[in-house]
Amino acid sequence: MSVELRHAILGLLAxxxxxxxxxxxxxxxxxxxxxxxxxxQIYRTLRRLADDGAIDTQTIPQDGKPDRKVHSLTEAGTTALREWLASPLETEQVKDPFLARLFFVESLGRDAALRLLDERAAQTEAVLATLSAIDIPGDSLRSTLYAATRANGVHHARAELEWIQHVRQQLDDTKE
Amino acid sequence: MSVELRHAILGLLAxxxxxxxxxxxxxxxxxxxxxxxxxxQIYRTLRRLADDGAIDTQTIPQDGKPDRKVHSLTEAGTTALREWLASPLETEQVKDPFLARLFFVESLGRDAALRLLDERAAQTEAVLATLSAIDIPGDSLRSTLYAATRANGVHHARAELEWIQHVRQQLDDTKE
DNA sequence: CGCATATATATGCGTCGTCCACTATTGGTC
DNA sequence: GACCAATAGTGGACGACGCATATATATGCG
Incomplete structure (x- = not known):
């Protein structure tokens, strides 16, 4: 929920x-x-971060292009980032448009549900291909954690494909 | 993205x-x-659905409590629902606050990352317990699909736990 | 030569969504 | 008797977000 873009920007600027x-x-x-x-949205959030004194802005003139405004964290910004990182995890409120569709596709019948699953499987395979494509080098903490964020997608994509197989079987057992 | 609450309400009213x-x-x-x-938000969306002629409203007077306004789909509403269900799946834009935190927690060091994973594991176990608790009866298409939406959560929760184990191992191999 | 695209920042508009407060009544708890 | 929760709906304030558009310039493509 709460103002995650602010934190993501603080994290990147750190x-x-x-x-x-x-x-x-x-x-x-x-x-x-x-x-x-x-x-x-990024520019708006940067402005608010500047207003709150969380970031410092250094203007670098360029010829031809507009000035580059390079932002870096102030001490207050670093503190805000640390506070966010140390705060307890909120239980995320789920909104899954695909599951909603699968649930409501009931009104179109079993075949429509199976077609929807096919579409989802293809989409998931594509995501899996994209995420698997890149191999992250380095064994620093940063690259390990970055690799972890990508591996997360891979694990969930595989889970999704297994689940789709499971649901297909359930539907095969369903008359109508 | 596009106006999912409208569709979810149409689906439920169907x-x-x-x-x-x-x-x-x-x-x-x-x-x-x-x-x-x-x-x-629900009431506002209902009002817009009524303005668009997608739902019919029947007011049922009650004594003591305010009138009940029972909404049902019009033909236009049913058509709109079917159109949504038949439209191609959009690739969802991901926003995962937890993965963001894991990535940025790098600045607090390896131990903080491990603690974050512990917190996540506990949270995921709780979700898993909630989802597994209910056994869905019936073999109609609706209950099969409903069970599928819950099974989806179970599959992903298990994947998340496996992924956490994987990341823990990666972090053990990471010096610093 | 025109058009698209990249660099770089910014404003405005509209929707969506959350929080809070308010109306009004019944029923249960301390 | 006072307070709180549930039932049922309405309204305002505000923030986050996405899309379109503006500005200003350089490069590259056909």
């Missing part, structure tokens, strides 16, 4: 100072499998 | 006509493992 545009590329790239954010 | 308050209890209860919604 790793290295960056501009809003840089953050946008990171959210589109390396961390896209666990977080994403719109550029306009 | 199963049986209900009041907004009833919907609230369903979102807090039987479907809470894949969707939830605030009462005020």
């Amino acid at each position: 790793q290295r100072p960056m501009s809003g545009y840089d953050l946008g590329r990171v959210f589109q790239g390396s961390v896209a499998h666990f977080w994403h954010a719109d550029l306009s | 199963q049986r006509p209900m009041s907004g308050y009833d919907l609230g209890r369903v979102f807090q209860g039987s479907v809470a493992h894949f969707w939830h919604a605030d009462l005020s």
